[in-house]
Amino acid sequence: MNSERTRVLTGITTTGTPHLGNYVGAIRPTVQASRNAATEGFYFLADYHALIKCDEPARIQRSTLEIAASWIAAGLDPNVVTFYRQSDVPQIPELTWLLTCVTGKGVLNRAHAYKAATDKNHAAGHDTDADVSAGLFMYPVLMGADILMFKAHKVPVGRDQIQHIEMARDMAASFNHLYGEHFVLPEAVVEESVALLPGLDGRKMSKSYDNTIPLFSPSAQMRKQINAIVTDSRAPGEPKSTEGSALFQIYQAFASAEETQQMAQAFADGIAWGDAKQQVFERIDREIAPMRATYEDLMQHPDKVERMLQLGAEKALERSAPFMRELHHAVGLRSLASQAQVKTEKTSKTAAPSFKQYREKDGQFYFKLVSPEGEVLLQSKGFTSPRDAGLAIAQLTTHGASALDALQAQMEVISPPARNKVLENLRFMHLISDK
């Protein structure tokens, strides 16, 4: 048995002020998960990522403080988890470069954030890359470095980030193939049960819609903002629908099942909007108020937050510094002082896996997938034509797991661990193939 704890890692870009949507969707569930003793948590402030979309130094500094103070006030314990600032770990940008060199440019062309920017340019009749920084283009590689640096197993993220985790896996697989097993292949964790909080106008609460309620505004201000949540014009005494009511959904994200049930009843009984809003405010404030004091104290004493982040940086560097030395050695960035180290390695290590096609005495056409080390990973049964065998190979390299399932009957049986190895090799071949 492996006694190693599961490493969970996630980053928060430091461009905004945390709002109730961030709290319900990320901060609260993450802080809860961070208390699981079977996991080891890495939580960091992605301030290098912030530079991609923000060129206001004061805003980045302010946001870094607000986000750090929010997470700590919400219960994240820097003595239990590793809580750090990305820019305090110089090995992260260093690793970004190593990964840049094993990532296909075409892969980055297909990254959602970059594609959205170029699609927008096309639609507006502008040059493909107008106003697109190379930073935006490289965003997934920096994120890959964040994740792979600490050998994270699980990465809790929103839906929109899944593609980035898959890219990080591909980078890890391709580096491992070239240089040996150094990286852990991470997995995205998308919490389906976490509520998406609506904002003041009923759309998803998001800074880009300007409809947010800050997590830690003073209580009087929070009350005002809750009063500004849109409702319909039903008068007191008229039954109200919970369906599609932003107010109700926000309440539900904070209330117990029983409280929610009571609120639904009050809606049916025609509670006045003003009274409902008062109850929603009170329920949220009950949860937030105890944290508010800590938050305000930390905002008044940024040096306290700085000390916590320095502690986090120390813990992070204990991992990242030796690991980076290992990686330098692996790729050949090595000291020349010791003659013994200056040697030529067999090239088989850096060879790619390959498919071998052949015809047997039975007149049928076969193929096998051979690892760089010469191990047969996958063996086909006989095909009647070389074309069919070739098609199956093409399916496998482009579609991976789903093709492997579809072609099961035409393959010799493989064990689950062997299957993983096959998929890893297929992913690698897909990555280096020209598309």
Ligand code: TRP
């Ligand atoms: N890109 C993430 C976001 O916008 C933030 C982030 C940066 C991140 N690096 C990460 C998340 C590494 C998880 C792991 O939400």
